[in-house]
Amino acid sequence: MTAAAMRRWGWIHKWSSLVCTLFMLLLCLTGLPLIFSHEIDHLAGDGIHAPEMPADTPRASLDAVAQAAVAHYPSLVPLYFFAGEDDPNLWYVKLDTRVDTDESASRLVLVDARTAEVLGEPQFDSGFMSVMYRLHVDMYAGLPGKLFLGAMGLLLVTAIVSGVVLYAPFMRKLDFGTVRRQRATRTRWLDLHNLLGIVTVVWALVVGFTGVVNTWAELIFKAWQAEQVAALQAGATHTVLAPDAAGAAAADGSVQRAMERALLAAPGMKVDMIAFPGTLRSTPTHHAVLLSGDTPLTARLTQALLVDADNGEVLEASGRPWYVTVLQLSEPLHFGDYGGLPMKALWALLDLITIVVLGSGLYLWWRRGGQEAKP
Incomplete structure (x- = not known):
């Protein structure tokens, strides 16, 4: 790589890092307790x-x-x-x-x-974990706050990619994992910053990218939901389960019957939500039943069905688009919810290492007086 290219990548890495670092530190610090939110709530006896x-x-x-x-x-x-x-x-x-x-x-x-x-009556807007969640998700600024943090996440991804580009020629001079302890303090921190950064690069990219995706979730889910409901209300559906012989007598507006019919039409799924006829998420004559998978991997993949309140007929609109699948899988991957407590512990360790990487990056810039760093 030429010296001019190195300077350009160095400029990109420095400013993408500096702009987003304070917000990334906030997200790492608030994300740490959120990784163990269920365990903390259980120990605290909340709820x-x-x-x-x-x-x-x-x-x-x-x-x-x-x-x-x-x-x-x-x-x-x-x-x-x-x-x-x-x-x-x-x-x-x-x-x-x-x-x-x-x-x-x-x-x-x-x-x-x-x-x-x-x-x-549950209270979801009070307590320590609620504060951590709001700071992590939108900094108490609603959708604009989410989109702003999404932009900071994109800068983080840019900083990671540019850091990898700069790391390759730098490491030609040293063995992997070398920390020059006999050199000045700043040099030791530079080596540690580079080592920890490259060790956590895959995890940081995954968590950074899924975090960005999560900030768009509200907009995309609302659009998809509106599209699905409109299709269902317009009759653009196909029958998943036809009315049975019991028909109207067994249904008769029963929400229990609606749930049973939906589960019969979608075996291996579990119920997440049921909307009554006439609500925003259903039609005037149908119960809307939102189902999800029953494994850690498929629990975020949902399927929406309509159940006729009179005869129990089960209807479905078009399938879930790929981008909604990406959204539904991104949140548990972001918080390490797939593998139980061992995976959460790994996520917490990598989060702590990332805090060190971010903090050391600020230290290196401050000690250099804002000038370009040279290995």
């Missing part, structure tokens, strides 16, 4: 949990769960069921004054899936 019962305790009908939620708020009607992410024995029920509401004044209650007993 509402289902009481201990025998594993074979039968589950209550979803219609009974809906009735319990309405009894808790007699003036409201149910809009959605959401399955408990960490506890299959819980249902979140969202209610509002009418089904065609904009949901701005909705209420959320937590109901035991076995006893149909209301356990309370």
